[in-house]
Amino acid sequence: MSGIILKTREEIELMRESALIVSKTLGMLASEIKPGVTTLKLDTLAYEFIKEQGAEPGFLGLYDFPNTLCMSPNAQVVHGIPNETPLEEGDIISIDCGALKNGFYGDHAYTFAVGDIDTDTKKLLRITKESLYEGINAFRLNNRIGDLGYAIQYHCEKEGYGVVRELVGHGLGETMHEAPEVPNYGKRGRGKKFLNGMVLAIEPMINLGTHRIKQLKDGWTILTADGKPSAHFEHNVALIDGNPELLSTFEYIYKALGISSEEEIPFRSHPLVL
Ligand code: MG
Numbered sequence: 001m002s003g004i005i006l007k008t009r010e011e012i013e014l015m016r017e018s019a020l021i022v023s024k025t026l027g028m029l030a031s032e033i034k035p036g037v038t039t040l041k042l043d044t045l046a047y048e049f050i051k052e053q054g055a056e057p058g059f060l061g062l063y064d065f066p067n068t069l070c071m072s073p074n075a076q077v078v079h080g081i082p083n084e085t086p087l088e089e090g091d092i093i094s095i096d097c098g099a100l101k102n103g104f105y106g107d108h109a110y111t112f113a114v115g116d117i118d119t120d121t122k123k124l125l126r127i128t129k130e131s132l133y134e135g136i137n138a139f140r141l142n143n144r145i146g147d148l149g150y151a152i153q154y155h156c157e158k159e160g161y162g163v164v165r166e167l168v169g170h171g172l173g174e175t176m177h178e179a180p181e182v183p184n185y186g187k188r189g190r191g192k193k194f195l196n197g198m199v200l201a202i203e204p205m206i207n208l209g210t211h212r213i214k215q216l217k218d219g220w221t222i223l224t225a226d227g228k229p230s231a232h233f234e235h236n237v238a239l240i241d242g243n244p245e246l247l248s249t250f251e252y253i254y255k256a257l258g259i260s261s262e263e264e265i266p267f268r269s270h271p272l273v274l
Pocket residue numbers: 096097107108109203234
């Protein structure tokens with residue numbers, strides 16, 4: 001038994017609703033991220049926004065996590081806890097958000113620049129996001145988990161970046177973390193085959209320097225071992241009729257930031273209506 005729970009088309013549409021609540025939350029936050037704002041303030045805004053959408057924050061209380069958002073600035077990889085420290089010009093902030101509605105979870109993440117950031121970090125964000133789509137593009141019927149991991153790893157390691165090993169993507173559904181585990185590294189042709197009805201959270205966590213990480217004594221925060229920046233981009237994707245279909249979108253973020261992008265178009269069967 002693989003433990004993988006395949007979803008019906010109806011369930012996938014419910015999951016799209018949950019995913020889009022997260023997408024809208026990240027879009028709302030995009031306008032609020034600026035030097036001087038605290039991650040705790042952003043957390044409160046997200047809590048209220050998710051509640052207004054008739055959903056529950058997906059992370060709050062999950063494994064006893066204390067907040068709505070995982071907020072991981074600069075060298076923090078994931079699972080950072082919101083606090084009173086203001087963001088500064090030149091920071092990056094990885095925001096991971098979950099929402100629960102109709103019994104299904106949405107879960108995705110985006111790394112934002114706070115004001116102007118340096119060239120190396122800007123490239124880290126671009127390559128990490130590109131690698132997410134490389135991974136999504138490999139999520140096709142009869143491909144395997146190793147193909148997806150390889151696609152992400154290859155795209156990042158050719159730039160000399162570190163691919164975090166200890167934390168992985170995952171199946172998503174009525175629980176936040178379902179089978180299978182979806183590593184951001186792998187060997188082509190290895191691992192479980194993809195099947196129609198699978199829904200994955202695909203989420204490269206990529207470091208500018210070493211792939212090695214450490215954990216703070218708070219029991220949550222993961223940061224790079226060398227103190228260099230780390231980026232995290234995550235989408236929720238269903239396998240439908242053999243091909244990957246995005247359930248989440250970054251378009252709310254792009255609308256808030258005045259960015260135009262065609263990156264999601266290959267992974268949609270219908271045009272997105274915001
Ligand atoms: Mg996440």
